Amino acid sequence: MFEEKLEIKNEFYLSFVIDRTEKNVVVMFSKEGGIDIEGLSRKFPEKVIKEKIKLDFDLESAKELSKKFEISHELIFNLYKLMKEYDCELVEINPLVLDNDDKLIAVDSKVIIDDNSLFRHEEFSEEKREGMTEVEKIALENGLHYVDLDGDIAVIGNGAGLVMATLDIVEHFGGKAANFLDVGGGASVEKMEKSIELVLMKSPKGIFVNIFGGITKCDDIAQGIVNYKKNNGIEIPMVIRMIGTNEKEAKKILMENNIFSLDSMEESTKKIVELVKNADNK
Amino acid sequence: MQIINKNTKVIVQGITGEQGSYHTKLMLEYGTKIVAGVTPGKGGKEVHGVKVYNSVKEVLSENEADFSVLFVPAAFVKSAAMEALENNLNIVIITEHVPVFDVLEILDYAKKKDLLVIGGNCPGIITPEESKLGIMPNHIFKKGNVGVVSRSGTLTYEIVNELSKNNIGQSTVIGIGGDSVVGLDFISALKLFEKDPETKAIILIGEIGGDMEEKTAEFIKENIRKPVFVYIAGKTAPKGKQMGHAGAIISGESGTAESKIKAFEKNNVKVAEVLSEIVDLIKREL
Numbered sequence: 233m234f235e236e237k238l239e240i241k242n243e244f245y246l247s248f249v250i251d252r253t254e255k256n257v258v259v260m261f262s263k264e265g266g267i268d269i270e271g272l273s274r275k276f277p278e279k280v281i282k283e284k285i286k287l288d289f290d291l292e293s294a295k296e297l298s299k300k301f302e303i304s305h306e307l308i309f310n311l312y313k314l315m316k317e318y319d320c321e322l323v324e325i326n327p328l329v330l331d332n333d334d335k336l337i338a339v340d341s342k343v344i345i346d347d348n349s350l351f352r353h354e355e356f357s358e359e360k361r362e363g364m365t366e367v368e369k370i371a372l373e374n375g376l377h378y379v380d381l382d383g384d385i386a387v388i389g390n391g392a393g394l395v396m397a398t399l400d401i402v403e404h405f406g407g408k409a410a411n412f413l414d415v416g417g418g419a420s421v422e423k424m425e426k427s428i429e430l431v432l433m434k435s436p437k438g439i440f441v442n443i444f445g446g447i448t449k450c451d452d453i454a455q456g457i458v459n460y461k462k463n464n465g466i467e468i469p470m471v472i473r474m475i476g477t478n479e480k481e482a483k484k485i486l487m488e489n490n491i492f493s494l495d496s497m498e499e500s501t502k503k504i505v506e507l508v509k510n511a512d513n514k
Numbered sequence: 515m516q517i518i519n520k521n522t523k524v525i526v527q528g529i530t531g532e533q534g535s536y537h538t539k540l541m542l543e544y545g546t547k548i549v550a551g552v553t554p555g556k557g558g559k560e561v562h563g564v565k566v567y568n569s570v571k572e573v574l575s576e577n578e579a580d581f582s583v584l585f586v587p588a589a590f591v592k593s594a595a596m597e598a599l600e601n602n603l604n605i606v607i608i609t610e611h612v613p614v615f616d617v618l619e620i621l622d623y624a625k626k627k628d629l630l631v632i633g634g635n636c637p638g639i640i641t642p643e644e645s646k647l648g649i650m651p652n653h654i655f656k657k658g659n660v661g662v663v664s665r666s667g668t669l670t671y672e673i674v675n676e677l678s679k680n681n682i683g684q685s686t687v688i689g690i691g692g693d694s695v696v697g698l699d700f701i702s703a704l705k706l707f708e709k710d711p712e713t714k715a716i717i718l719i720g721e722i723g724g725d726m727e728e729k730t731a732e733f734i735k736e737n738i739r740k741p742v743f744v745y746i747a748g749k750t751a752p753k754g755k756q757m758g759h760a761g762a763i764i765s766g767e768s769g770t771a772e773s774k775i776k777a778f779e780k781n782n783v784k785v786a787e788v789l790s791e792i793v794d795l796i797k798r799e800l
Contacts, residue, residue, distance in 0.1 A: 250618070252726075255695050257618070270767075347756075381750075389668075390668055396757055417667070
């Protein structure tokens with residue numbers, strides 16, 4: 233890449249970030265930019281200015297900061313304006329270079345847009361897909377929360393916390409999850425069929441479905457699994473753990489189709505790990 | 515010192531929507547005192563016997579209320595929330611995917627008015643056998659002395675179900691939500707549990723992302739005398755990937771399950787290695 237050469241007098245750091253613990257926007261500035269700000273902040277906290285700013289941060293507020301940071305108040309104000317206008321979680325200029333003509337130049341920058349705001353920023357919607365694997369992109373298109381992992385037991389559940397806990401318990405009993413997939417609340421028969429199709433794309437060695445049905449109906453989940461099996465076949469071991477709304481109907485549907493189901497999360501985890509290990513050893 | 519009880523008067527914003535209407539029915543079945551619903555433009559209708567009004571102000575011209583539960587689409591949560599807060603109602607935001615700047619503005623205003631915000635992206639709050647504000651499944655809860663506060667939905671039900679099966683009832687269960695910026699946080703919930711005579715022990719269910727658990731661990735050591743037991747989900751989560759919840763993401767070195775578990779252990783708070791251990795820990799305590 234060819235770029236204009238800079239005569240650098242100083243390198244600063246400037247950012248506005250949403251601090252989730254403070255529940256506030258925080259401005260960060262350092263006269264020592266160009267390097268890892270987290271590291272600098274830890275080792276030399278006095279070199280990094282961190283301040284909560286009010287949501288209605290205006291030109292006056294920018295002027296106050298400008299006195300502290302000794303840089304242009306317009307830059308500070310415009311950066312915040314950008315953040316607010318584009319619903320950013322972070323807007324960062326690092327390094328912010330002061331050249332020999334006393335001009336401020338943003339040599340590198342980073343912006344993170346809040347995913348939840350994409351509905352009001354049509355111009356950005358495509359860019360979310362960078363850094364996603366193929367299967368992750370397909371999942372997104374189908375409204376499924378999916379993350380690729382590197383194990384061989386496909387995991388499907390309802391609720392992010394429950395699915396994360398399922399990944400943890402699979403590992404606790406000696407297995408490794410191939411993916412994270414949260415079907416969300418009240419998933420339909422079709423959504424469940426799609427979920428099975430999705431997790432099979434990476435050719436896992438087993439499938440573990442863990443459902444605690446609140447608003448999610450267990451029989452819809454069961455029907456989705458059965459439909460997929462009837463239409464496409466499922467050759468690998470599968471363990472279903474399902475309790476909650478309509479669990480009796482769900483179990484009937486599964487049993488009629490020779491699909492194994494259990495009530496206990498621990499027992500079902502041990503079972504799928506064992507089945508996959510045995511399949512490996514054949 | 516309960517946040518909600520059988521006398522808490524509730525309005526449902528977004529009552530005529532699919533979710534709003536369905537859960538209004540379930541809340542009524544549980545015994546929640548729903549006094550009215552709001553959907554702009556649908557005033558005069560009735561949903562499961564609950565009168566619908568065009569605005570919160572209209573509701574309050576004829577009724578009294580303490581809380582509003584929001585089943586409003588994400589794009590409209592801010593205006594609905596501000597409306598409720600303007601009219602001095604505490605709010606529970608069930609809706610997921612509320613833009614974070616909207617949340618910041620809601621919380622900023624709620625703070626000025628000294629009102630409670632629970633959520634967004636949360637299953638709600640329940641005082642078993644008294645009142646439920648949200649979408650938690652009615653039948654798994656049992657009245658008792660364990661306070662539960664969690665960032666998760668179904669994982670909370672999983673744990674509550676085990677508790678109830680083992681005859682360990684709950685005083686109040688609060689889902690604070692899975693987003694990165696939430697209203698009522700762990701520390702505020704613990705303060706309330708500490709003051710509540712019904713609560714004798716507390717279960718905290720955390721997950722990866724942010725540093726709320728780490729700050730809470732320090733807070734417990736200095737301020738909470740009642741026993742607290744913790745479970746953290748996401749020990750095997752990879753860095754940099756959002757795991758379902760907007761707030762469940764490990765950024766760089768921070769927000770790992772390991773960091774949270776270490777923080778609690780450093781402050782003498784017991785962390786369950788596996789889910790099932792939580793019940794054993796509580797059993798031994800009570």
